[in-house]
Amino acid sequence: SQQGEEDPQALSIQEGENATMNCSYKTSINNLQWYRQNSGRGLVHLILIRSNEREKHSGRLRVTLDTSKKSSSLLITASRAADTASYFCATVTTDSWGKLQFGAGTQVVVTP
């Protein structure tokens, strides 16, 4: 079954704007990870946030985690055309051999 669900499914913004996408999940997690997938390419890991963390930053990325609401958000600040991609959240539960379960992703288009 699908663990993570992203919202919105698609997002279109202009360069320089911020992009925010959300992820909800169903069961208790060890950590939550965000990945980027450029068209026709593999997934690339962006950031990992552990269940005992509330916020994490990496460059222009900011991730929050609210375990009480079972949700996470990914904010990309000052977006660039090169940020055009699909973004996936993935959860690792505590009893799953480290299995990553992905949502269906948010497709982000950044226009110059």
Add this chain to the structure above:
Amino acid sequence: DTAVSQTPKYLVTQMGNDKSIKCEQNLGHDTMYWYKQDSKKFLKIMFSYNNKELIINETVPNRFSPKSPDKAHLNLHINSLELGDSAVYFCASRKIAGETGELFFGEGSRLTVL
């Protein structure tokens, strides 16, 4: 050097045929995975191997048979291909089994069954 490499990148074949996809990682990782991404981009785990041993098998039809000759290679063989097998198949690796860190993905193998 590509860390996780898959071949072929594209595969077009007829229903009923048997095909294989190969994966190799040069990261020295112990654990490898196969994921299937459908037309709606939903990624679903299929198998995981740790140092040549199967540790995750996600209710995949037995037409799919993974094989790991050594910990750097994980191949996927599919028998009697069906239309619904059309998807992008991703190989991934992780340093240690049961670890909870990031996965390293290959570029994917797009399988089209006609």
